[in-house]
Amino acid sequence: MKQFGLDESRVRSLVGAVSPGPPQDEAATADLFARAAWTSLTEPGDGMAGMLIGCLGASTALTAILESWPLEKLIGMLRDAGGDPEEDLGEKLDDGLQRWRNRLSSADVIHALEQCARSGGNLLVPGDRLWPAALDDLGPHAPIALWWRGVDNAWLALPNSIALVGARAATGYGEHVAMEAAAGLVDRGFAIVSGAAYGIDGMAHRSTLASGGLTLAFLAGGIDRFYPSGHDALLARIAEVGAVVSELPCGAAPTKWRFLQRNRLIAAASTATVVLEAGWRSGTLNTAGHAAALGRPLGAVPGPVTSPTSSGCHRLIREYDAICVTNAAEMAELVGSMTQVMFEFADDGAPQGAIGSGRTSEQVRVFDALSTRAPRPIPDIARRAGLSTGSVIGALGTLDMEGAVRRRESGWVRAR
Known part of the structure; x- marks a missing residue:
């Protein structure tokens, strides 16, 4: 049959x-x-x-x-x-x-x-006992399923979790704040959610593990190919005692668009989001925007006024009414706060200006699907980007005018 x-x-x-x-x-x-x-x-x-x-x-x-x-x-x-x-x-x-x-x-x-079975992973779908109901707040944009590796208790801890996010190019100050914040929140019974990137994310995960807490890492690619590769050991450890999660199937590569969409899961899964360090147009502000759109409490840690890596946090506090938090105790108080932070949202649900390139979501996805060396025909680009051929042609036209792509005899490439 x-x-x-x-x-x-x-x-x-x-x-x-x-x-x-x-x-x-x-x-x-x-x-x-x-x-x-x-x-x-x-x-x-x-x-x-x-x-x-x-x-x-x-x-x-x-x-x-x-x-x-x-x-x-x-x-x-x-x-x-x-x-x-x-x-x-x-x-x-x-x-x-x-x-x-x-x-x-x-x-x-x-x-x-x-590949999921070989790597010791599982597939979680709505209706399962472990499915995080908080993700349903995303409506039709909620994940269809979640591929994951880890322990059940990590999912059970999500109703009492806080997302700690920030810049990849973190300073010593930012990493110190992340370490202290994660340890302090673990002591208060919170699980820590982040994205496993270099910088703030990685420090938040490491501090949580060192403190004996539960942590979940949301990836922008398959759970069988840890990214960044420099965090292989960290992610393997998280998979042993917490959870490594992705809505993308095994074998999927991380792209800029997928990172931006991954951020909505970090914001939705947590009861509150704290931005520890971020530049003026940091991608971390995308996570903050999703948290605000979902009505989740949002906090930001201030830094030196002369530091570009804290300008995004200051922007959140000054322009978007994020709550200023300086230690774990104040971050824990966010969970009892339902302050609504207002952003002006783009059609794809990201706050305007957070992406930094000024490109539409379709242009970002088409650019992600191109190579700098191997020319790719439009049907192949459409398959990789998950777009219709008409949308790809339109996006390529705009990118071509920008000088970001080049047309070759056998297809399209990124401009060097």
Whole structure:
């Protein structure tokens, strides 16, 4: 018997290897496999995919893609299920279908599931007992599934957690504050959430581990290829006593767009977010923006007024009413505060000016998909970026005018 074009026994075997516990029934098995497939078909935060899955279910939605159901049929099903009533629903859905069909590959899904099992990982989906309900606040932009390595207790600690984030190029001052903050929060019973990057993130994780606390690291690539590579040992340790998490399948590479989208998970999973050190246009402000949009308390640590690496924190305090915090005790008080920080948001949910390049989300994704050496044709760029060919052509046109890309006989490359 076939399921999604594969032998049913094969699907059951793949799912069972990444889903500990008793065997699941047929519907649960199909849902888990379908969600694994959707993490390969979409880029993180794809709202149209989230709406389609929310209305039809992951299994039915995947079947619709595999069997090329007519656009009109899907629109009718979405409207009947209470989906987006906007007049341009058909246009949005058609664009989504083009994006997802570019990536249809059963081999990719099978490889991701097999690699996850080989690396000791699991797949967490909504409805599981460990699923963090706080992520549901992201609505249609919530993760479809989470690939992870670690211990169950890390998930159970999330309702009492604080995200500590900051600059990669941290100063000694910033790292000292991160070390003291993480240790102090652990002493107060908090778990620490961060992104495993160099600088502030890494110090927050290390201090938490040294203090015997629980920490979760959200990655922008697959859990089978730790990034940055210089944190291999750190992430391996986190996977032993905490959790290493990603919404991207095993084998996926981290890109700028995926880092920005990863930040929304850090903000959503935590009860509060603290920015310890950040430049004026630091990507860390993207995490702060997501926390504000979700109504999560936001704190910022002040630094020397002459330090460029603290200017982003001062900006949050001065312009966006982030709460000034200077020690672990004040950070812990944030959890009882529901101060709403207001940002002006771009269409993709990131605060304006936080990305720093002035490019749209589609332009960022297309640029990420290009190489400086190997020319790539438009269909290949579309598959890598998770966009329709029309969107890729439009983004390439703008990037070409900027001088950021070059057209070669066999495709497009990044300009040197």
